[in-house]
Amino acid sequence: MKILVAVKQTAALEEDFEIRDDGLDVDEDFMMYDLNEWDDFSLEEAMKIKESSDTEVEVVVVSVGPDRVDESLRKCLAKGADRAVRVWDGAAEGSDAIVVGRILTEVIKKEAPDMVFAGVQSSDQAYASTGISVASYLNWPHAAVVADLQYKPGDNKAVIRRELEGGMLQEVEINCPAVLTIQLGINKPRYASLRGIKQAATKPIEEVSLADIGLSANDVGAAQSMSRVRRMYIPEKGRATMIEGTISEQAAKIIQIINEFKGA
Amino acid sequence: MMFGSADALVQLAIKSRDPYVAAAVHELATGITKLELEALICGTRRTALAIARWEHTPASVLTALAGVHDEAIELRLDKNPGTSSSVLSGLYEEARSKDKAGLTKLIAQHLNSGTEVLRRIALHANDSECLLALSKNPAANAKVLAELSERASGSDIAVAIHKNIAQNASASAELLTRIFDASDVYTQAAILGHANCLAWLIAKAAASEEVLMMRVLARNRRVSKESLQRYAACEDAGVRAGVAANALTPVALFRHLIKDKSELVRREVASRVDLSEEHIEALSRDDDIWVRQRIARSPTTSLDVLYRLAVDAVADVRRAVARNSMSTVHLLNMLAEDKNAWVRSGVAYQANASQRILMKLADDKDVDVLSGVANNPNTPQSILKELVSSNEADVRRGVILNKSAARNTLLPLLEDPYYLHRVLLVHNPHLQAQDKWSLRDDPDFQVRFSVYRWAANICLKMPDTFLVTK
Numbered sequence A: 001m002k003i004l005v006a007v008k009q010t011a012a013l014e015e016d017f018e019i020r021d022d023g024l025d026v027d028e029d030f031m032m033y034d035l036n037e038w039d040d041f042s043l044e045e046a047m048k049i050k051e052s053s054d055t056e057v058e059v060v061v062v063s064v065g066p067d068r069v070d071e072s073l074r075k076c077l078a079k080g081a082d083r084a085v086r087v088w089d090g091a092a093e094g095s096d097a098i099v100v101g102r103i104l105t106e107v108i109k110k111e112a113p114d115m116v117f118a119g120v121q122s123s124d125q126a127y128a129s130t131g132i133s134v135a136s137y138l139n140w141p142h143a144a145v146v147a148d149l150q151y152k153p154g155d156n157k158a159v160i161r162r163e164l165e166g167g168m169l170q171e172v173e174i175n176c177p178a179v180l181t182i183q184l185g186i187n188k189p190r191y192a193s194l195r196g197i198k199q200a201a202t203k204p205i206e207e208v209s210l211a212d213i214g215l216s217a218n219d220v221g222a223a224q225s226m227s228r229v230r231r232m233y234i235p236e237k238g239r240a241t242m243i244e245g246t247i248s249e250q251a252a253k254i255i256q257i258i259n260e261f262k263g264a
Numbered sequence B: 001m002m003f004g005s006a007d008a009l010v011q012l013a014i015k016s017r018d019p020y021v022a023a024a025v026h027e028l029a030t031g032i033t034k035l036e037l038e039a040l041i042c043g044t045r046r047t048a049l050a051i052a053r054w055e056h057t058p059a060s061v062l063t064a065l066a067g068v069h070d071e072a073i074e075l076r077l078d079k080n081p082g083t084s085s086s087v088l089s090g091l092y093e094e095a096r097s098k099d100k101a102g103l104t105k106l107i108a109q110h111l112n113s114g115t116e117v118l119r120r121i122a123l124h125a126n127d128s129e130c131l132l133a134l135s136k137n138p139a140a141n142a143k144v145l146a147e148l149s150e151r152a153s154g155s156d157i158a159v160a161i162h163k164n165i166a167q168n169a170s171a172s173a174e175l176l177t178r179i180f181d182a183s184d185v186y187t188q189a190a191i192l193g194h195a196n197c198l199a200w201l202i203a204k205a206a207a208s209e210e211v212l213m214m215r216v217l218a219r220n221r222r223v224s225k226e227s228l229q230r231y232a233a234c235e236d237a238g239v240r241a242g243v244a245a246n247a248l249t250p251v252a253l254f255r256h257l258i259k260d261k262s263e264l265v266r267r268e269v270a271s272r273v274d275l276s277e278e279h280i281e282a283l284s285r286d287d288d289i290w291v292r293q294r295i296a297r298s299p300t301t302s303l304d305v306l307y308r309l310a311v312d313a314v315a316d317v318r319r320a321v322a323r324n325s326m327s328t329v330h331l332l333n334m335l336a337e338d339k340n341a342w343v344r345s346g347v348a349y350q351a352n353a354s355q356r357i358l359m360k361l362a363d364d365k366d367v368d369v370l371s372g373v374a375n376n377p378n379t380p381q382s383i384l385k386e387l388v389s390s391n392e393a394d395v396r397r398g399v400i401l402n403k404s405a406a407r408n409t410l411l412p413l414l415e416d417p418y419y420l421h422r423v424l425l426v427h428n429p430h431l432q433a434q435d436k437w438s439l440r441d442d443p444d445f446q447v448r449f450s451v452y453r454w455a456a457n458i459c460l461k462m463p464d465t466f467l468v469t470k
Helices: A037-052 A067-078 A097-111 A130-138 A194-202 A247-262 B006-016 B019-028 B031-041 B045-053 B059-066 B071-079 B085-097 B101-109 B115-124 B128-136 B142-152 B158-167 B173-180 B185-192 B199-205 B211-218 B225-232 B237-245 B251-257 B263-270 B277-283 B289-297 B303-309 B315-323 B329-335 B341-348 B355-361 B367-375 B381-387 B393-401 B407-415 B419-426 B433-437 B445-461
Strands: A002-006 A009-013 A031-035 A058-064 A083-087 A115-119 A142-150 A157-163 A169-175 A179-182 A206-208
Touching: A002 A037, A002 A097, A002 A130, A009 A067, A031 A037, A031 A067, A037 A058, A037 A115, A037 A179, A058 A067, A058 A097, A067 A083, A067 A194, A083 A097, A097 A130, A115 A130, A130 A142, A130 A179, A142 A169, A247 B185, B006 B019, B006 B031, B006 B445, B019 B031, B019 B045, B019 B059, B019 B445, B031 B045, B031 B059, B045 B059, B045 B071, B059 B071, B059 B085, B071 B085, B071 B101, B085 B101, B085 B115, B101 B115, B101 B128, B115 B128, B115 B142, B128 B142, B128 B158, B142 B158, B142 B173, B158 B173, B158 B185, B173 B185, B173 B199, B185 B199, B185 B211, B199 B211, B211 B225, B211 B237, B225 B237, B225 B251, B237 B251, B237 B263, B251 B263, B263 B277, B263 B289, B277 B289, B289 B303, B289 B315, B303 B315, B303 B329, B315 B329, B315 B341, B329 B341, B329 B355, B341 B355, B341 B367, B355 B367, B367 B381, B367 B393, B381 B393, B381 B407, B393 B407, B393 B419, B407 B419, B407 B433, B419 B433, B419 B445, B433 B445
Parallel strands: A002 A058, A002 A115, A058 A083, A083 A206, A115 A179, A142 A179
Antiparallel strands: A009 A031, A142 A157, A157 A169
16 A cells, blocks of 8 residues: 655745846745645645554655755655655756646656645645646546545545535545545644654655656646746735824724724 | 863864854854854855844854845844844944935834934934834933934924834933823823823823823822722723722722622722722622632632632633632642533642642643643652653643653653754753753754753853863
8 A cells, every 4th residue: 555645845935035036936045945834734644544554554755846855855754754756857947736747647657656645735836736637647536625534545435524615524435546635734743753853864765857757858847837937026015004103092093993894 | 072162162063064053152253263153154145044034043143144244134134133232233324324214214123223323313314114113112212212202393203203202111201291291192191101201290180081091090000099089980991990900099999899880890800919808709709700710810819719619600710710829739629620621721730739639630631731730840750751751742841841850751852853842951950961962963953053052151151161971
């Protein structure tokens, strides 16, 4: 039994940042990298299945990205993932989520897992489409925004609960293998133990080239993407106004605003 | 071996190639070694930006970063609460020469900005945002605020600046008095609540019928008893609540206040520690939960009343009894059996809880209860040793924060998965130097920084100490 977890190293921004000269992204100096928050939950869900199973379960984490991504993959290994795979080629720079989905799909075909987990979305780009594009390329069943999962290794069906608007849950039975995008809060992700961190530091990360998975530079990158960033910018500030004055005056103004909204 | 001296510690930091470790010992270094540390700290722009932003970065490192002359770094230094007065002074010159009002504003509001810089901003800055920021800064002394007020007089921002000065702790009595007459009622109320407000101004304002002023004055210990009596009969609940909170309010007024139609007033009365048994008895039967809760927490409440409140229908009231410093072991034993975990948790945190009660609560499944047991200095060491292996981080943190937790109990926590716990252990007085030093190669940069900073502080405080361990 094998579970493949697709993970991404995402960038968080500092309070003050600068846009790159080409206007397409934030200057990398102002980015703080970490494992995508949603992926922490996906990995934990895979680890829960592994740890509660009587049969052997292998958890493989896969990411598409440059060398720096190894840090996030090691975090996954420290938390208990068995193997980590990183795919990269300079030509993949500028790939949109659909192309990344295609790259992941080729790795998945080689790995032949029984289940694929991904985060609902990435915290930096928020397209929420990588997992779903993988399902499409694989032609596997898929479910998005999974907030609960009942599945045992070997089962040909899983029962999931999907989070919907208005706090509703939708219970769905899904055929396996399947691609599930996991929602925040489905579990309580663990901290990596110090022992796990030390062991992860010595574990190899399998570096896979495009050729290794049957792709070439012509299959990836901005040119092959269906969407391309034209520019990134900070919009003009809205109409927010600071409420000034003494503390009682600020309180009086807030009461006045509330009353106006209530129509009083 | 542990580091032997300040020089040895600096050499270890250089050898580590870790910019955060370099920052931790920077203050100890001189000459070439200092430059080597700075090369690590500024190794990449990305690292320099992160360290300039970090709230734990030592002031000496921030001073070194000011020499990089990178506007993005300067912005972070202007915002960093640890930036020294001298660095801010230099940054002000730079911001002024480049006409950067945004940076000047940050310096104007920085608590470490020196008087001379703030004075120059008061006298020369033309940007209203800078002047408004300065008027809020308590680091600006009375003279600077007076000069700012003088300069702003007659301008569009004079009113706003005076509102801020009225709330600035550094404002002098003279300035507040000068502002008072020309101000609106909000500013006047703020001036009356200011610690430096002159007594005659308070006495003069006591006759006012303005609700805002009465609310402030009702809480002021400098108003007369006659005024308090008048305020106690005011229609506005906020004014009456002020009287109820005032330590000088005559006991005779409590009879009315404990029956006040507003629960806000009754809550304030219930918070007092000078209530008679009769008042406490009446308030303990109040319909308002928060009134009963405050009585249940009060150290002046009698045991009889506490026993009654210990069976109150509301769990928050029962928990308040459990937290009451006067609750006896017998009462706590009873509350330890409460069906509500939040109440049992209150017992678990109680300084009066006996070892027997804590041992019983150690079998609880609730994380709040177990956290309380872990925190309680009365908990037997054998129980603490068991709690160290809890899956709940809150429980393990309770043991780390427990003042009675012995070294042997704490040692396994040096391997705790949560980095913050390891940072806390670096500052734990029960652990020995070699225990803390064992964390020097921790995977988390904040732990490594804490260990080296701890070691650097020893060297700074006791420069002749030669620390060696096995």
